Amino acid sequence: MTEPSAPIKATEPSNKGIANPERMRLRVRFTKQGKIRFVSHRDLARLMERAFRKLRLPVAYTEGFSPRPKFSFGLALSVGHESEAEYLDVELATSIDLEDLPSRLTAVLPDGLAVTAVREMPPGTASLQEAIACCLWNIEVLGVPAPEVAAAVAVVCAATTFELERERKGKTTVVDVRPAILELEVAGPTNNGVQLVAVLATEKVSLRPAELIRVLDRETTSDLSEGWVRRITQWTLVDGERTEPISFDASTAHALERAS
C-alpha cells in the first residue's frame, strides 16, 4: 500500500510580469468638464477605480499587504482646469471585449467625465508620464485690455530667454522657461477677457498655464489673472511628429473612438 500522495497545492496566479498573455493594458482617454473640474487628481483616481468596479472589470492589483489596482494616470490637471483629453492607463488581469466600453464607462461616471476612447496598448508602451512631450491649451486671461495682452505675448515670443522664479519644497530657483513655450498666440476676445492658445512643453523644462500667466503678468502694467483654462490635446513625439498618445489607425483592431 502506498502512501496517499500529498495533494498538489494550487498555486495562486502570479501578478508579476507583463509576459502573462491574459493581461490587457488599456489606455483610456476622457474629458473633464463643468463642475467636475473642481475634483482633484487624487479624487479623480478614486472615482475611476469605483467606475471600473461598478462595471466589474477585471482590474489587476499590485501585490503586497495592501493591494492597489493597477491604474496609472498621466499628467495632473490643476483643480479648476478643464480638459478634452485626459489619459489613464489600466492593467486588466484578463482581456475583455472593448466594444461599447467608452459609453459604458461614461454611464457610470459623474457628469462631465466622459470616456472618449479606449485602446489596448502593446506590452512595453512607455508610460504616460514618460511619453507626453507637450500639451495644447486654451487659456483665458482676465484683467488686462486685449492690446496689452497682445503686446505682452509678442514680447515673450520675441525673447530668447525668460527667467522665472520657482518655489519647490521651500527652495527658490530661477529657471529659463522660454524653451517650454512652444507656441503662443492671441485667439481673440472672450466675454470677460482674452483667449490665448498655447503649446507648452511638459518634459525637460515644463511650464504650467498658471506659470504662463505669471510670465505674461510681468510684461503687463495691470494685474493679469487666470480665467477659463482648458487642455485640448496632449502630444507625444513620434519621429519628431506631434502624435496623440492613443492612436486611431483604422487598421488597429481595438481602437475605438466615440464622437465627442
Next chain:
Amino acid sequence: MTSVWPQLEPHLARVQKPARYIGCEDGAKATPPDPALASWLFMYPDAYEIGLPNQGLQILYEIINERPDAQADRSYAPWNDLEEIMRAEDIPLFSVEHHTPAGDFDVIAFNLSAELTYTNVLNCVDLAGVPVRAADRTIDHPLVMAGGHCSYNPEPLADFLDVVVLGDGEEVVGEITDVLAPWRLDPARDRGTLLRALAQIEGVYVPSLFEAVYVDGRLAETRPIEPGIPAIIEKRTLADLAEWPYPKEQLAPLTEVVHDRLNVEVFRGCTRGCRFCQAGMITRPVRERPADQVRTMVQNGLERTGYDEVSLTSLSSADFSGIEPTVNGIMDDAENTGCGPVSVSLPSLRVDAFGVDIAAQLNRAKRGGLTFAPEAGTWRMRQIINKLIREEDLYEAVDAAFSQGWQRVKLYFLIGLPSETDEDTLGIAELAKNCVEIGKKHNKRASVTASVGGFVPKPFTPFQWFGQNTAEELQRKVNLLRDATRKTKGVQLKWHDPSATLVEGLASRGDRRLGPVIEDVWRAGGVFQEWSEHFDLERWTTAMETHGLSVDDYVYRHRTEDEAQPWDHLSAGLHKDFLWQDWQDALAEVGLEDCRWTPCYDCGACTGYGIEHVVASATPPAGGSQGTGQDLTFNGATPVKLLTAAEAGAR
C-alpha cells in the same frame, strides 16, 4: 428659487478642496427645485468631509425625496476660506445639489451629533440670511430644526431652534411634512399656528412654547407656557428596522470623506448597558435588521457605488445575531457576482465577541487597523462603567487580530470616570503595553495606539449626576499616561484636548442660560470648534464670565438626586429612578446584565412605548465572557458582583 452657482463658480478654484461644494455625488437627487413642493434642507453643521457620510441625514434626505409633495437638498458648513468669500461677495449659504440659497427652503434641519458644532449652527443660520434667534424670524424665514443625539438636551440652543425632534426621524419627518405642506399654501398662515400644530406631533419639541423657571440661580422647572402643549416630549422609536431599508442609495462622494465606504446599519439600539454611553441609553431597545436584508442592502450598495469596503454599522456590531455567517455571506455574494474582493469592517467591536474566526473572515481583504474599546484600564473601573469585559478577553482579541496579520491595533479609553484613581488611569498604560507584547509574538512591527478621551457626563445616562473632572485633572492624568508609556516601543498615546472636553461638558448638560454664551463665542469668530486649529477655550471662559455663569457649577459639580435637570421635560423612555439606581450600583461597583438575552429589568424603554427587542438569536454570540465579566472558560475565576435581572427589576 435661483441658483448661486454663477456667483460661486469663479471663486471655487481659489478655495481649499472645492469639490466639497459641487454636489454631483452618486445618489444625489437630480430633480430640479420646484416651488410647489415643501422643501427641506438637511444640514450638517461641520465640514463636508465630516458631514457627508452621516447616515441619519442621508436616510431622511431619501425619505423626503420619495414623497410626492416634498423635496430635500443637503448642505454643509463652508470652510473658512469660502465663508470669507461668501461674506465679501454676498453669497448666501447654499445647497450642494442645486446651489439654491438656504433661506429659500421651508425647513433647515440640522443634525446635532456633537456639542462643539453648536457655534457652527448659528454661523450657518446667519450665512443663510436668517436671524439667528428664533424669536426674530417671520413667515419669510425657514423653520430652523434639529435632531440627532445632542437634541436630547437642546436647551443650550433653545433660543436659536424653532423645532427639535427626539429619536428616530424616519416617521416623524413625514408627519411634519404633512403639517407643513398645506400650511405653506395657506394665504393666512402664521408661524405661531404652525409651531403649535407641530408641537402636537409625538417627538416634536418647540422650545419657544416652554419656559425655564429658575429659583435662587438654579433651574427649578421647564414647563409649557400655555395649555394644550404636552408637558413631556417623548422620543420617537421605530418598532421594526426591516420596514426602513434606508439609505437605499447611499451617497458616494467625489472627494475623500471620513468613513468613505458603504455603510449598512445592522441594528439600532444597544442594551449592553455601558453607563457612560448616551447612545446606548437613548436608542433602546435593540432592533436588528434581518440578516437577509443586510446581505441584499450590502450587495446592492456595492454594485451601485463600486465601493470595495462595507462597514456593518451599529453600536456594537459583533453582537448582531449570526454575525459570522452574515459576514461570510457578504463576502461570498461579492465574489460570486464579481464585486469582490471586498473588505468588511465592524466598528465598535466588543473584545469579548471577537475571536480568531471572525478575525480570519474580516481578514479576507484586510486593510488598515483594528479598533477595540476597553474604555477603562482596570476591572474595578470597568465594573463601575458596566463594561464587563475581562483583561483576558482583550488579550485574546488582540492575539486573534495580530495572529491574523494585522499590524496595528487601536484601543479607546476614557479618563475622568467616576471614582477613578491613578491606579485605574495607569491601568490603561499596562493594558496597552501588554497588548504590544502579545503583538510582538506575531510581528516585530506590531503597534498599539491608546486613544484617550476625557469623560463627559451625558443626559439620560446613569452618570448624568456625576461632576466632570476638571481640565487640569484630565491633563494631569494624560501626563501620567504619557510618562508611563514614553519608554515603551510600539505604544503610541493619543489624547483629546482636555479644554475641548470642558466645553463639551458645558453644552452637554447646560441649560438655556448658555444660549448667550454660544452666541458670544460665535460672534467672536469661534466656529469649527471641533477642529483643534480653531478651538479657543478663552472665548468660552470669557463669555461665561460676561454672562455671570460658573464653569464649576455647570461642568464640575455633582448633581443631587432631587434637583431639576434641563432635560426633565424630554424623555428617552428611561425611568429616572432606573437611572438613579444604576448610578448607585455603579458607585457600589455592581454590574448589570444585558437584557436582550435575559429577563427585563424595566428601564422603561420598551414597556413605556409598548415595543420590544427585535433580536434573531436568543443567545449571545459565542466566545469570551459575553458581557457577564465572568470567566466562562475557567469557571468564574474573576470575582464579579452582578445583579440578576430579577433583583434589578424587583427594586
